[in-house]
Amino acid sequence: MNAVIPKIEFAGVSKSYGTGSKQFQAIEPTSLAIEDRSFVTVVGPSGCGKTTLMLMAAGLVEPDTGSVKVSGKPVKGPSPDRGVVFQQFALFPWLTVQKNVEFGLKLAGVPAAESESRARQYIDLVGLTGFENNLPKTLSGGMKQRCAIARAWAVDPEILLMDEPFGALDALTRVALNNQLLDAWSQRKSTVMFITHDVDEAVYLATDIVVMAARPGRIAKRIRVDLPWPRTEEVRFSAEFAEYRNTVWHAVHGV
Amino acid sequence: MSGRSNTDGGGTEIPEAESGVTRIPSWVLNLISAGVAIALWFVIGALGIRGIPSPFEVLQAGINAAQKGLLWTDMLASFRRVTLGLILGVLVAIPTAFIMGWYRVARAIVEPWIQFLRTVPPIALIPLVIVLFGIGETPKVMIIFFAAFMTSVISIYQGVVDTDRTLINAARVLGATDRQVFLKVVVPAAMPFVFVGVRIALAASWGTLIASELVAAQEGLGYRMQIAGIYFDLPTIYFNILVIGLIGYAMDRLLQASEGRLIGWQERK
Ligand SMILES: Nc1ncnc2c1ncn2[C@@H]1O[C@H](COP(=O)(O)OP(=O)(O)OP(=O)(O)O)[C@@H](O)[C@H]1O
Ligand SMILES: [Mg+2]
Numbered sequence: 001m002n003a004v005i006p007k008i009e010f011a012g013v014s015k016s017y018g019t020g021s022k023q024f025q026a027i028e029p030t031s032l033a034i035e036d037r038s039f040v041t042v043v044g045p046s047g048c049g050k051t052t053l054m055l056m057a058a059g060l061v062e063p064d065t066g067s068v069k070v071s072g073k074p075v076k077g078p079s080p081d082r083g084v085v086f087q088q089f090a091l092f093p094w095l096t097v098q099k100n101v102e103f104g105l106k107l108a109g110v111p112a113a114e115s116e117s118r119a120r121q122y123i124d125l126v127g128l129t130g131f132e133n134n135l136p137k138t139l140s141g142g143m144k145q146r147c148a149i150a151r152a153w154a155v156d157p158e159i160l161l162m163d164e165p166f167g168a169l170d171a172l173t174r175v176a177l178n179n180q181l182l183d184a185w186s187q188r189k190s191t192v193m194f195i196t197h198d199v200d201e202a203v204y205l206a207t208d209i210v211v212m213a214a215r216p217g218r219i220a221k222r223i224r225v226d227l228p229w230p231r232t233e234e235v236r237f238s239a240e241f242a243e244y245r246n247t248v249w250h251a252v253h254g255v
Numbered sequence: 256m257s258g259r260s261n262t263d264g265g266g267t268e269i270p271e272a273e274s275g276v277t278r279i280p281s282w283v284l285n286l287i288s289a290g291v292a293i294a295l296w297f298v299i300g301a302l303g304i305r306g307i308p309s310p311f312e313v314l315q316a317g318i319n320a321a322q323k324g325l326l327w328t329d330m331l332a333s334f335r336r337v338t339l340g341l342i343l344g345v346l347v348a349i350p351t352a353f354i355m356g357w358y359r360v361a362r363a364i365v366e367p368w369i370q371f372l373r374t375v376p377p378i379a380l381i382p383l384v385i386v387l388f389g390i391g392e393t394p395k396v397m398i399i400f401f402a403a404f405m406t407s408v409i410s411i412y413q414g415v416v417d418t419d420r421t422l423i424n425a426a427r428v429l430g431a432t433d434r435q436v437f438l439k440v441v442v443p444a445a446m447p448f449v450f451v452g453v454r455i456a457l458a459a460s461w462g463t464l465i466a467s468e469l470v471a472a473q474e475g476l477g478y479r480m481q482i483a484g485i486y487f488d489l490p491t492i493y494f495n496i497l498v499i500g501l502i503g504y505a506m507d508r509l510l511q512a513s514e515g516r517l518i519g520w521q522e523r524k
Contacts (some may be wrong), residue, residue, distance in 0.1 A: 060424050080430035090425035094443045094520040103439075104429035137522040155429060 005072040006033035007159060007191040008057050012066030015052050026052050027217040029065055032210065036071075039185055039192045041202040042210045043252055049217025050195045051087060054161050057193060058084045070159065080104060083157030085165040087195075089144040091136040097123060097147050098132040104155035122150040125180060127173070141168035146177070153184065160185075162194045166201065178205060182231060199252065203244045204231055211251040221251040308490045313497070316490035325479065326498075333464055333476040334502065336392070340399025340467070341460040345453050347400075348408040352452075353445070355408075356415025357437060369408060377402045378466040390471040398470070402463040407452035414448020415441060447518045454510055461503040 014029040027049040034040050042050050055061040056068050059078040068075040070082065078084075091100050098119055105115035123132055126146035136144055145168050152160060166174045182205060185192055196202050202209050206225045213220040225244060227235050235241055293310065300309025320326040355362045355369075377398050384394035418441050426440045468477035476495045483491035 058424075058428055060428070078424070078427040080428070082428065084425070084428040086421055086425060088421050090419075090421040092422060092425070092440070092443070093522060094446070094518075103426070107430040107435060135520050137520060151429070 007036040008034040009069045013056055013063035014065045015063055025216040030219055037189050037191055038207045039205055040208045040210060041206040042195045043202045044212030045214050048212040048214035050212055051163055054163055054193055054195060058082055058161050080155050081157050082159045082161060083152035083155060085148050085152045085162040087163040089148045091144055091147055093136050096133050096135055097128055100147055101150045101154050119154055122154045126150045158190055160190055160192045164195050199245055199248050202248055204236060209248055308493055312490040313493045316494045328474050329476045329479050332474045336395050336467055337399055337460045337464060340396045341403045341456055344400045344403025345407055345456055348404045348411060352408050352411035353415055355412050373405050377463045381470055385470060394470045395467040398467040399460045399463050402459040403456035406459040407456035410452035410455055411449050414445035418444045447521055450514055450518055454507060457506055461499055
């Protein structure tokens with residue numbers, strides 16, 4: 001059979017935290033296939049296991065049961081082909097914006113001059129030009145997020161795992177970055193798993209939407225989004241968009 | 256740097272920051288605090304309370320010591336012992352703490368010993384260091400070394416262990432190997448704790464000086480106090496306490512001055 005191998009495949013993964021009577025099932029056995037070059041957004045209430053699921057793909061959380069495969073190979077730990085934007089930014093506080101963005105490039109052995117110019121390019125992309133020499137402590141929450149995005153982007157991973165990357169941004173910057181993210185995704189043919197609380201954002205970006213539910217954490221619904229590309233303001237205000245938004249909203253709220 | 260507390264932008268903060276005590280620079284407050292203490296001392300001295308010599312008597316003891324040349328030799332001898340013991344202690348504590356923090360096996364082997372030895376007062380080591388190192392400079396420095404090592408190793412180790420997991424994960428997903436995680440994340444992340452460790456060790460080193468100079472010393476600030484104690488020469492004791500305190504304070508300020516450059520990246524919460 002000539003079946004297409006999913007880019008990321010969760011097969012019966014589950015995760016519990018704690019032990020004994022305090023044991024708590026964060027995710028019940030869950031399966032999910034993410035196709036190559038898709039843009040999957042994940043929405044769901046707080047604590048439903050979105051981050052846990054994503055960190056399994058990153059190779060930072062080991063599932064109790066089941067397995068995660070990337071391009072058909074079992075995940076054995078983190079790798080720079082799977083870039084992660086963490087919910088808590090995770091910028092290195094002792095490094096400037098520039099040095100944070102260069103961190104992965106230097107590890108990959110990119111020569112200094114190239115690493116510097118590539119970092120600048122991504123810093124510019126996220127609108128942080130002029131802040132190259134700032135330390136994270138001098139940045140606002142939204143600026144930190146953008147720096148974290150630039151850092152993950154700069155190493156050009158095949159898979160980008162983003163945990164509420166635009167949560168701390170104002171609506172305008174958010175829309176601008178959504179469009180840049182879509183541009184980058186379509187140019188690079190990468191695969192994105194993107195967690196968000198914002199239903200609009202979930203619909204706007206997605207080829208597929210995964211709606212999760214809590215207690216225990218599970219996938220409640222998977223929705224294929226057939227809105228036209230490229231996504232524009234016109235699409236955003238279309239009747240079809242509104243319908244998707246409706247469906248997702250109801251799925252998230254369990255009605 | 257005093258009026259920088261209005262992070263939540265409360266309107267009530269502004270008048271408070273604009274008025275009165277909060278506008279006075281810290282160094283002026285420091286001076287006022289020291290001045291008041293000295294003034295109080297004068298008052299107490301004038302009242303003639305037993306066991307507390309007046310500032311004049313203490314100053315006189317100091318002038319005598321300086322004129323005899325004892326002050327300089329004592330200061331130099333003590334300063335050398337403390338500085339050597341401190342530097343050696345910290346130099347051994349830093350790698351020990353990092354190895355303990357990084358390797359579980361090393362931690363399991365070393366930590367019980369450190370927890371156990373930590374409660375041993377340095378003064379109790381005197382017979383041991385005399386047997387091991389004789390009565391020269393080495394045993395004196397070793398006692399201070401012990402104090403500096405014991406106090407700083409735990410603080411630094413804690414910093415290594417407490418390195419933010421998310422930062423380690425961020426480095427790993429960017430392709431860092433274990434070695435790179437250690438060098439590029441754990442080491443810089445623990446720097447503030449190294450600093451705290453060195454400062455604690457500095458205080459402990461001066462605090463152990465007397466014990467150190469109980470080992471057949473011929474000079475030193477601690478030794479001078481012991482001699483003065485025998486003759487019940489209170490002004491000399493007080494004068495030496497002052498000198499020890501002032502040198503320790505100056506060294507601590509020097510450390511703090513370099514702190515900004517090395518760990519100024521820290522977010523103050
Ligand atoms: N290291 C941990 N130890 C114990 N419990 C954990 C741990 N990590 C997550 N959990 C629990 O697992 C559940 C799922 O957590 P997770 O972070 O995946 O949720 P989430 O969907 O990302 O939530 P949010 O939208 O608030 O970020 C939560 O109830 C949380 O309390
Ligand atoms: Mg989360």
